[in-house]
Amino acid sequence: METEGQRTVSSQGLAHASGVTSAQVRKDLSYFGNFGKRGLGYAVARLRKEIRLILGLNRRWRVALVGAGNMGSALFAYKEFRRQGFDIVAVFDVSADRIGQKWRDLTVRHIDELRAETERLGLDIGVIAVPARSAQGVADRLVAAGMRGVLNFAHRRIQVPPSVALRTVNLSIELESLAFAIKALGAKATGASRRTRATA
Amino acid sequence: METEGQRTVSSQGLAHASGVTSAQVRKDLSYFGNFGKRGLGYAVARLRKEIRLILGLNRRWRVALVGAGNMGSALFAYKEFRRQGFDIVAVFDVSADRIGQKWRDLTVRHIDELRAETERLGLDIGVIAVPARSAQGVADRLVAAGMRGVLNFAHRRIQVPPSVALRTVNLSIELESLAFAIKALGAKATGASRRTRATA
């Protein structure tokens, strides 16, 4: 909306754009502050700034990528991360034929260097892109190195202490959930069942 | 548990393994049927079978991948998909230097062939791994080709008719949400704020 030169937006406009109700938008925003003007709506630029502040996007984050395989290289190439304020400034692996590879302006390092590099570079977040069996070990090393957040792409639930933020993205589950939704849609079409639910 | 030879499991055991309460486990499972035996718990093999049936994993799904770039090739290489019953049996792109590439036992095709291939191969699900600006166009073609589900990895919200299941995976949002959680943890540590919430 800001790019398109729109100055203000109502809770209803935001609701329409994001697929929730206008009351929801107002309640949620008012939880963080009084950003709107009665009779007018929300100033787009101001609101965007406030939300970025709330989310912690008013700074750049330094990200370490662990795992230089297929998933790792795809994540490294994903331009949106940088655009949203997340810079991948270190890549680690254990495989001898990957260590030493030049990835753009940085070199793939052995994971033994994780701790030293974390301090040297001031890394904040570690991204796990290794096989499932190695995931917990990598998580432990990320925590020991002092990371404050971990994003796990391995197909395994991992544990970190409560002082570290954790998110796991399980790609298989995304497809499984699609399969379930397709089943539900089919059942709805034939009228064979209730308990269908919108997905998004 | 099945692999480890465990025969039965209580709702409490499942709760512990999955990070919810035992009452939640019982309520949720009982919604789909009476799978447990009082005094014993749930038979692991039976329960696993029932859940796979509920999720629609009692068959194989035929998946088309659109976008043969970094993300596409990472998804193509991701072995868990096949293991969970999702076979990527076609890959499409528009770029001349990608079309014709051999990816394992299949050939990258021009997206114009999507419709014909969907019918020929009986494709169920389309995965979008293209730049944000092309995402809606690809989605429209997937729908027109007759896909029943769409998994979108592009950094954009897309629309499909209600007869088609849709899921969007926004990788940036995963990192943004980590940033927010890290902020919340920091605030908690300094006692500067309430409203922290567990992540997982």
Next chain:
DNA sequence: TCGTGTGAACGAATTCACAGCG
């Protein structure tokens, strides 16, 4: 005795609806 399945109680989240401000 153990542990499910499930009403009833509770708590959380959403929606309603409107006072009040620009």
Next chain:
DNA sequence: CGCTGTGAATTCGTTCACACGA
């Protein structure tokens, strides 16, 4: 007027607690 911000009403989801079957 138009539209926010917010208590009150309502709906939804979770937890409690226990009858009952294995």
